[in-house]
Amino acid sequence: MLVIPVITSDHDLFVKISCLPGLKTKACDIWHIASLEAAEEFLRIEMPELAIIDFSDVSINPGELLNAIRGDSWLLSTGLIGLCDSPEQLRQSELTRGTNIIALLESARLSRQLPQVISIITNNQHMLFHRVIGNDFGAEISATFALKNDALEAAVFTNLICNYLFNINCIDAMLREQLNFVLIELLINAIEHGNCGITYDEKTRWLERNNNINELIDQKCTDPKIGARQVTLHYEIRPDASSFKITDEGDGFDWRALKAPTLSEEAISLHGRGILLSRSMATELSYNEQGNEVEFVFAHKIGISNVSPGLFQNLEKVCFNAGDVVFKEGEPSNYLYYIASGSFEVLINGQRVSILRPEDIFLGEMSFLLNNRRSATVSAITDAQVIMVSKKEFVEGIKEKPHYALFLSRLLARRIERLNHKIGELKV
Numbered sequence: 507m508l509v510i511p512v513i514t515s516d517h518d519l520f521v522k523i524s525c526l527p528g529l530k531t532k533a534c535d536i537w538h539i540a541s542l543e544a545a546e547e548f549l550r551i552e553m554p555e556l557a558i559i560d561f562s563d564v565s566i567n568p569g570e571l572l573n574a575i576r577g578d579s580w581l582l583s584t585g586l587i588g589l590c591d592s593p594e595q596l597r598q599s600e601l602t603r604g605t606n607i608i609a610l611l612e613s614a615r616l617s618r619q620l621p622q623v624i625s626i627i628t629n630n631q632h633m634l635f636h637r638v639i640g641n642d643f644g645a646e647i648s649a650t651f652a653l654k655n656d657a658l659e660a661a662v663f664t665n666l667i668c669n670y671l672f673n674i675n676c677i678d679a680m681l682r683e684q685l686n687f688v689l690i691e692l693l694i695n696a697i698e699h700g701n702c703g704i705t706y707d708e709k710t711r712w713l714e715r716n717n718n719i720n721e722l723i724d725q726k727c728t729d730p731k732i733g734a735r736q737v738t739l740h741y742e743i744r745p746d747a748s749s750f751k752i753t754d755e756g757d758g759f760d761w762r763a764l765k766a767p768t769l770s771e772e773a774i775s776l777h778g779r780g781i782l783l784s785r786s787m788a789t790e791l792s793y794n795e796q797g798n799e800v801e802f803v804f805a806h807k808i809g810i811s812n813v814s815p816g817l818f819q820n821l822e823k824v825c826f827n828a829g830d831v832v833f834k835e836g837e838p839s840n841y842l843y844y845i846a847s848g849s850f851e852v853l854i855n856g857q858r859v860s861i862l863r864p865e866d867i868f869l870g871e872m873s874f875l876l877n878n879r880r881s882a883t884v885s886a887i888t889d890a891q892v893i894m895v896s897k898k899e900f901v902e903g904i905k906e907k908p909h910y911a912l913f914l915s916r917l918l919a920r921r922i923e924r925l926n927h928k929i930g931e932l933k934v
Contacts, residue, residue, distance in 0.1 A: 514560035528621035660693035691780035700754030758797030839873035848890020
């Protein structure tokens with residue numbers, strides 16, 4: 507269950523949020539936090555993966571709350587959704603810098619936007635978890651997401667990725683802003699010009715009439731063919747750099763016209779300014795022949811420490827080929843396995859009962875914690891890599907970061923809840 511504190515003194519606003527589709531479910535536990543002191547205490551004790559803050563509520567002093575979050579790496583692990591009258595004005599201020607902002611939502615559009623953001627997060631909740639512990643295992647992580655033609659959705663995924671890289675000390679605050687710009691620019695291009703076929707002149711005329719570009723995207727998506735198109739975002743995070751691939755389902759464009767750009771005042775005043783700036787911030791930015799797929803690499807900054815150092819980076823990494831057995835039912839459970847890549851099947855009495863992937867975080871955690879022998883056989887379905895953590899190493903890690911015990915407990919609870927749900931379906 508996703509515990510979500512709503513930090514506002516406005517009780518009516520809390521009631522409105524708690525009754526929205528997507529939040530009034532068994533998957534979300536909504537709490538009303540009405541003061542600054544209560545908010546700090548709740549974040550420190552409950553360590554929620556997500557919090558909603560009413561930035562327009564001066565009585566809770568959101569600026570002081572964000573300063574407390576910035577100054578405490580324990581609080582910094584919480585992803586934040588901000589509510590405000592003007593998201594653009596808030597983005598341009600210094601208030602939210604250095605925090606895990608996932609989305610800034612306009613209060614007037616709350617009923618539409620908040621359920622959408624919560625849906626994205628609940629469907630990709632592992633990113634919140636990985637953001638906290640990924641660096642401690644030093645693992646390479648990759649994932650692929652399918653995005654709708656929606657600027658808000660693009661912003662949420664961009665912020666999740668940029669926050670993750672910042673929190674695992676791969677990029678500093680300046681690089682986070684640059685990567686955020688590049689990802690948003692290229693994702694929006696894929697949505698607007700790729701999937702929706704909006705020309706530069708059409709966009710210019712629309713904006714000159716003071717119309718919101720999202721309204722033009724929505725208008726284009728009333729065409730079922732366009733509305734069904736998606737943008738695919740794939741990323742791979744390695745120790746030295748992250749690589750990204752963005753693909754749309756449009757006809758492509760003539761990227762050659764932007765070849766070898768300069769950033770002169772004349773160049774950046776023309777259409778394509780965002781792509782030119784993106785090329786200056788990223789490396790190896792290139793398009794496929796058709797022009798509907800762009801790839802780029804973003805180099806990490808070595809030796810920075812935004813949050814905390816890794817704990818398990820020097821542990822043994824083990825590679826498996828498809829079909830290899832990781833451990834067998836009945837064997838001693840001496841190790842916990844962090845899933846770095848690949849897919850694994852869980853077999854009991856030769857029957858597949860589950861498939862585990864990097865978003866499931868660990869293999870064999872239950873027997874590891876209970877000091878039992880393995881209750882199942884686990885085999886690699888694809889080529890895969892895990893990181894082995896002994897009991898001694900895990901206990902030492904818990905001593906340094908006690909919240910790991912809570913995270914693992916929550917993971918176990920989710921795993922059991924999912925298993926109970928499957929058993930319930932079988933009984934029906």
